Amino acid sequence: MTATAAYTTRLSRHSYSTLRSIQGPLLFVEKVSDARMSEAVRIVFPDGHEAAGEVLRIEGDTVLIQVIGDSRGLDMDHTEVVFTDSVKRAPLSPGVLNRTFGGSFQPLDGLPMFVPERWAPVSGFPLNPVARERPQEFIETGLSCIDGLNTLVKGQKLPIFSCAGLPSSAIVASVLAHARSGGVNVAGTGSGSVVVFVALGLAHHEYAFYRQTLERLQGDFVAFINLARDPVVERLLAPRFGLSVAEYLAFEQGRDVLVVITDMTNYCDALREVSTAREELPGRRGYPGYLYSDLASLYERAGRIKQRPGSVTLLPVVTMPEDDITHPIPDLTGYITEGQIVLSRELHQRGIFPPVDVLPSLSRLMQRGIGKGHTREDHRKIANALYMHYASGRDLRRLEAIVGRESMGDSDKRMLDFAEAFEREIVHQGDARRGIGETLDLSLALLQKFGLSA
Amino acid sequence: MSGRIIGISGPTVSVDLAGLKLYERVVVGEAGLMGEVVRLERGRAVVQVYENTRGLAIGEPVVGTGTQLTARLGPGLLRQMFDGLQRPLAAMHQSQGPFLLPGGTGAGTTAAMKLRFTPTKSRGDAIRVGESVGYVDEGAFRHPILAVDCEGTIDEIKDGEIGLEEAVAALTDGRRVFACHDWPVRLPRPYRRKLSRFEPLTTGQRCIDFLFPLARGGSAIFPGGFGTGKTLLEQSIAKFAEVDIVVYVGCGERGNEMAEMLDDFTVLSDPWSKRPLMERTIVVVNTSNMPVAAREASIYTAITMAEYYRDLGYNVLLLADSLSRWAEALREISAALEEMPGEEGYPTYLGSRMAEFFARAGVVETLDGRIGSLTVLLSISPPGGDFSEPVTQACLRNTGAFFMLDTSLAHRRHFPAINWFQSFSLYEADVVAQLDQQVAAEWGALRQRTRALLQREESLREVAEIVGTEGLQEADRLLMRTTARIRQTFLAQNAYTEDAFSTPAQTYQKIRQLLDEHQAASERLERGESPAHDAEVHPS
Ligand SMILES: Nc1ncnc2c1ncn2[C@@H]1O[C@H](COP(=O)(O)OP(=O)(O)OP(=O)(O)O)[C@@H](O)[C@H]1O
Numbered sequence: 004m005t006a007t008a009a010y011t012t013r014l015s016r017h018s019y020s021t022l023r024s025i026q027g028p029l030l031f032v033e034k035v036s037d038a039r040m041s042e043a044v045r046i047v048f049p050d051g052h053e054a055a056g057e058v059l060r061i062e063g064d065t066v067l068i069q070v071i072g073d074s075r076g077l078d079m080d081h082t083e084v085v086f087t088d089s090v091k092r093a094p095l096s097p098g099v100l101n102r103t104f105g106g107s108f109q110p111l112d113g114l115p116m117f118v119p120e121r122w123a124p125v126s127g128f129p130l131n132p133v134a135r136e137r138p139q140e141f142i143e144t145g146l147s148c149i150d151g152l153n154t155l156v157k158g159q160k161l162p163i164f165s166c167a168g169l170p171s172s173a174i175v176a177s178v179l180a181h182a183r184s185g186g187v188n189v190a191g192t193g194s195g196s197v198v199v200f201v202a203l204g205l206a207h208h209e210y211a212f213y214r215q216t217l218e219r220l221q222g223d224f225v226a227f228i229n230l231a232r233d234p235v236v237e238r239l240l241a242p243r244f245g246l247s248v249a250e251y252l253a254f255e256q257g258r259d260v261l262v263v264i265t266d267m268t269n270y271c272d273a274l275r276e277v278s279t280a281r282e283e284l285p286g287r288r289g290y291p292g293y294l295y296s297d298l299a300s301l302y303e304r305a306g307r308i309k310q311r312p313g314s315v316t317l318l319p320v321v322t323m324p325e326d327d328i329t330h331p332i333p334d335l336t337g338y339i340t341e342g343q344i345v346l347s348r349e350l351h352q353r354g355i356f357p358p359v360d361v362l363p364s365l366s367r368l369m370q371r372g373i374g375k376g377h378t379r380e381d382h383r384k385i386a387n388a389l390y391m392h393y394a395s396g397r398d399l400r401r402l403e404a405i406v407g408r409e410s411m412g413d414s415d416k417r418m419l420d421f422a423e424a425f426e427r428e429i430v431h432q433g434d435a436r437r438g439i440g441e442t443l444d445l446s447l448a449l450l451q452k453f454g455l456s457a
Numbered sequence: 458m459s460g461r462i463i464g465i466s467g468p469t470v471s472v473d474l475a476g477l478k479l480y481e482r483v484v485v486g487e488a489g490l491m492g493e494v495v496r497l498e499r500g501r502a503v504v505q506v507y508e509n510t511r512g513l514a515i516g517e518p519v520v521g522t523g524t525q526l527t528a529r530l531g532p533g534l535l536r537q538m539f540d541g542l543q544r545p546l547a548a549m550h551q552s553q554g555p556f557l558l559p560g561g562t563g564a565g566t567t568a569a570m571k572l573r574f575t576p577t578k579s580r581g582d583a584i585r586v587g588e589s590v591g592y593v594d595e596g597a598f599r600h601p602i603l604a605v606d607c608e609g610t611i612d613e614i615k616d617g618e619i620g621l622e623e624a625v626a627a628l629t630d631g632r633r634v635f636a637c638h639d640w641p642v643r644l645p646r647p648y649r650r651k652l653s654r655f656e657p658l659t660t661g662q663r664c665i666d667f668l669f670p671l672a673r674g675g676s677a678i679f680p681g682g683f684g685t686g687k688t689l690l691e692q693s694i695a696k697f698a699e700v701d702i703v704v705y706v707g708c709g710e711r712g713n714e715m716a717e718m719l720d721d722f723t724v725l726s727d728p729w730s731k732r733p734l735m736e737r738t739i740v741v742v743n744t745s746n747m748p749v750a751a752r753e754a755s756i757y758t759a760i761t762m763a764e765y766y767r768d769l770g771y772n773v774l775l776l777a778d779s780l781s782r783w784a785e786a787l788r789e790i791s792a793a794l795e796e797m798p799g800e801e802g803y804p805t806y807l808g809s810r811m812a813e814f815f816a817r818a819g820v821v822e823t824l825d826g827r828i829g830s831l832t833v834l835l836s837i838s839p840p841g842g843d844f845s846e847p848v849t850q851a852c853l854r855n856t857g858a859f860f861m862l863d864t865s866l867a868h869r870r871h872f873p874a875i876n877w878f879q880s881f882s883l884y885e886a887d888v889v890a891q892l893d894q895q896v897a898a899e900w901g902a903l904r905q906r907t908r909a910l911l912q913r914e915e916s917l918r919e920v921a922e923i924v925g926t927e928g929l930q931e932a933d934r935l936l937m938r939t940t941a942r943i944r945q946t947f948l949a950q951n952a953y954t955e956d957a958f959s960t961p962a963q964t965y966q967k968i969r970q971l972l973d974e975h976q977a978a979s980e981r982l983e984r985g986e987s988p989a990h991d992a993e994v995h996p997s
């Protein structure tokens with residue numbers, strides 16, 4: 004934890020032991036002069052160890068502080084709060100590459116902290132909308148259900164809506180291993196691409212799986228790891244560190260950065276927990292009313308900038324509580340991101356991998372990223388035809404459940420078979436990687452087999 | 458007058474500055490952030506700060522400006538992109554780089570702009586408040602310069618090149634008429650009277666123009682869950698609507714979609730005037746990651762500019778995407794003020810604020826006797842797609858038209874996903890009568906037939922769910938084939954193709970043809986001829 008304190012720039016030192024109360028991760032400190040909003044503080048415990056904190060609210064000389072990290076062991080008389088006079092910043096340098104950090108940016112890989120080139124406020128600054136470049140460069144993930152029907156482009160934010168127990172981690176691992184852009188591996192050496200991986204509240208076995216995936220990657224990565232047993236408040240900080248690093252690598256170093264954050268549901272729960280401790284008015288399902296703005300402050304950091312190389316593409320994983328897409332977390336996420344990839348429990352149970360339900364899935368930035376010069380001229384037509392016929396096949400399944408297959412007309416039966424074949428042959432692909440050409444050829448062949456035109 | 462910051466909470470700060478007025482604009486902190494007084498107590502004022510309060514310190518200075526939050530009105534607004542406080546985004550991009558840094562004012566950027574002023578009054582003429590003294594040409598627009606706040610006799614008047622900040626005329630009593638003036642954004646601009654006339658406003662969207670027509674000076678909302686096509690619908694209407702001026706507000710939404718829109722707008726033309734689309738457009742954008750307090754102000758800044766063009770005698774259309782994000786900003790500020798929350802945590806004045814906003818739409822006779830209109834179209838993003846929530850409900854009490862965007866239609870990729878059973882337009886009767894005259898005498902009759910067919914399809918569909926389409930009567934199967942064609946080729950309109958825009962004449966022709974074919978096929982069926990199995994229809 005001392006690493007946090009060591010790299011916080013300090014212009015003047017104020018230190019106080021005038022605590023009024025301690026409520027979980029929140030401290031009220033009195034008789035403070037000149038505190039700053041969102042100022043970073045250090046909290047020195049009675050036993051001498053330190054934790055970081057942040058100023059949440061100031062009323063006269065009383066300051067409300069949120070402890071980042073574990074607040075166990077604090078007391079009223081021997082705790083000291085040191086004000087740093089600056090907001091929380093992220094250290095930046097190319098030395099960040101291929102390193103693994105904790106949720107407070109402390110190295111977890113046993114190596115010493117790198118020497119920062121400069122520091123940037125972790126919340127970043129909003130990108131001027133007129134400075135944004137329209138995202139339209141195709142990223143080939145190697146998965147037909149994404150590349151063919153829900154195409155991802157550089158600078159997009161496209162979440163995976165998963166359900167508890169579905170293999171979202173295997174899908175992420177597959178994308179990390181296979182994604183290419185302009186013919187080169189997104190996660191390949193010298194390709195100019197970097198993976199920033201942020202783990203939030205993961206169980207140890209999940210983390211171990213991702214760890215292996217990252218180790219097998221050919222190219223550069225940066226990892227921020229907050230596990231289930233780590234402090235909740237660091238869960239709010241880790242994605243901001245990750246995105247600050249991503250913006251730096253993208254817009255200053257010209258790299259194409261793919262940011263994977265998993266699991267954003269744990270982030271939202273951490274936000275709710277902290278908000279409750281702050282005694283804020285709870286909104287839907289207890290989440291704070293500012294959940295939309297807060298999530299947007301993360302997701303909107305994806306993008307591209309005019310006349311600059313580099314891009315930040317965001318692939319967050321969101322686990323839908325109770326498999327419910329109208330739950331506030333997936334709902335507000337969908338309102339911010341540029342589409343969503345929705346996983347289905349039913350497809351998973353039928354052995355389909357990746358179990359992506361293409362009907363509610365959508366990539367809103369697909370239109371400009373496909374077709375001639377991007378993927379293939381016939382891409383749009385094929386995608387539209389697949390989608391339309393699959394949708395009617397799925398509709399007929401409901402009818403089938405009522406009247407039985409026997410009493411259905413031949414054309415209806417044909418559409419039922421098409422839907423089945425689409426799931427088995429296009430959506431399902433197991434461990435194989437498919438190029439976009441292969442995806443489109445397979446799709447075309449399937450349509451032809453059923454006498455359907457693209 | 459100056460004071461100090463004594464408290465900071467979220468987007469609000471408390472200051473000890475005495476003598477402030479409610480809604481007065483103040484400059485906060487060493488960084489010079491803009492704010493607005495939202496609450497006064499003895500010895501203390503609470504200020505809503507339009508920028509991130511991060512890094513502000515207790516004891517930093519606060520200065521009152523003596524004015525309210527205003528918008529600068531005059532030539533030079535068209536083609537521009539502003540943030541919620543009317544700061545010019547392109548100029549800020551040039552001066553501070555791609556990221557928005559706190560404290561920038563962006564002021565003075567229009568000061569250098571020169572325009573040609575042509576007087577229509579001369580020395581010795583008397584002028585009244587709101588009367589024009591001359592005009593400048595702004596792109597395709599003749600932009601009258603009005604005497605907004607003075608009347609009297611002209612002593613001196615310019616002719617030729619002027620700077621935007623200069624006076625164009627001086628009165629005998631020494632007062633002057635300027636090309637630009639400032640107007641408090643929360644104060645509706647005055648007019649002589651409101652007119653209750655409803656002329657059609659063509660949007661280019663068949664489903665709207667034919668089934669739920671809009672009127673100039675009216676208002677409409679379209680609520681819908683995420684991905685139901687609100688933004689694309691707003692942007693399509695912004696491109697194709699038959700109006701003079703469009704003010705588009707990106708309120709708390711995505712940066713990438715604004716980039717997309719600006720990209721499109723710079724290459725497209727207005728289908729009515731054939732001039733570049735941006736020449737008639739003003740964009741106000743406060744994306745979801747920009748400060749919430751400025752998001753709250755953005756719709757007022759935008760509607761004030763819209764009213765200004767209305768007062769010049771134009772038909773103006775204001776589109777905002779999304780009003781829910783504005784309401785949420787209001788909720789965040791209210792929570793920081795520790796006000797008593799109402800339904801879903803929104804402040805209890807949510808409904809009255811909205812009613813006031815909707816009331817700024819209308820057709821008016823302006824102070825100098827012109828007729829101008831301001832139409833307001835708002836998207837709403839109900840949580841979970843559930844329309845019983847407070848924002849949708851408050852809007853329903855005020856709006857003239859309601860286009861319900863349906864998640865199940867969107868999942869079938871039927872766009873615009875306007876539900877044809879639940880939506881309504883209160884302008885229907887007035888507008889249809891006029892379209893009967895302007896487009897075709899049977900416009901109204903065709904609507905009735907189309908609606909009846911869709912209604913009948915709905916009940917047949919329920920039967921078909923049980924027996925399958927094969928089990929239906931021949932005539933009913935024919936009807937379902939026709940309605941499927943109506944849905945797929947008439948009500949649906951792909952925003953990415955040529956079909957994105959349809960003139961009233963094209964709309965009429967298309968529906969006329971579909972219904973004629975249905976008629977012919979029905980007659981053949983009655984005569985006992987086997988029905989021609991026309992083009993394959995997808996059973997979606
Ligand atoms: N008229 C249309 N033609 C073709 N596609 C459309 C049309 N309208 C919407 N879509 C499709 O639906 C997607 C979502 O549309 P849009 O972004 O307008 O939704 P939205 O309601 O604004 O969602 P959100 O509330 O999340 O902002 C688009 O990216 C596009 O794929």
Ligand SMILES: [Mg+2]
Nearest residue numbers: 687688689710
């Ligand atoms: Mg939208």
